Amino acid sequence: MNFQNKWTPETIYTITTIGVGKNSTDMHSRCVGWFRDFFDADDAVRRNSCDINENNYYQFAVIEQNTEGLYGWTNSLASWWYHWDEENERYDVCDKPSFAEHTGGLGIG
Numbered sequence: 111m112n113f114q115n116k117w118t119p120e121t122i123y124t125i126t127t128i129g130v131g132k133n134s135t136d137m138h139s140r141c142v143g144w145f146r147d148f149f150d151a152d153d154a155v156r157r158n159s160c161d162i163n164e165n166n167y168y169q170f171a172v173i174e175q176n177t178e179g180l181y182g183w184t185n186s187l188a189s190w191w192y193h194w195d196e197e198n199e200r201y202d203v204c205d206k207p208s209f210a211e212h213t214g215g216l217g218i219g
Contacts, residue, residue, distance in 0.1 A: 120178045121187070123151040124217025127168030130209060137209065140168070141217040148173065155192050155201050163201070169194045171201050172210075174217050189214065 123146070128139045142162050145151040151173045155162070162171065171194075175187040191210075192201035210216075 122146060122176055123148050124174050124176055125151055125155055125162070126172050126174070126216040127162050127164070128170040128172065128210075128216070129168045130170065130207075138168075139216055144217065148175070152190070158200060163194055166194060166196060170204075170207060170210075172216055174215065176215070176218055 122144045124141055124144045126139055126141045128137060130137050142160070143154070145154070153159075155171045155173060162168065171192040173190045173192075175189070177187065189206065191204050191206050193204040193207075194200075195202050
């Protein structure tokens, strides 16, 4: 994972969980929290803190680096994607899924 932690007071890292149904148009998502430090956010996702996976209801998680402003997708600086590994009961880093190719700002709205 290529990352430089360049936090400023205006930067936060949101965590959003995403569930996908039988087709990619059947999706549900929920912003479950935010952190000031990327590594704290990454640790929370990888450890499935507070059961953010909710019994495999949310197969994906994304951390987005955001700045202050309206309409979060315009302020999203970077994103890191994770997919639920059911066998090992954890989120692992993955590429951005095809259903999310033209999306951003999921944690802000």
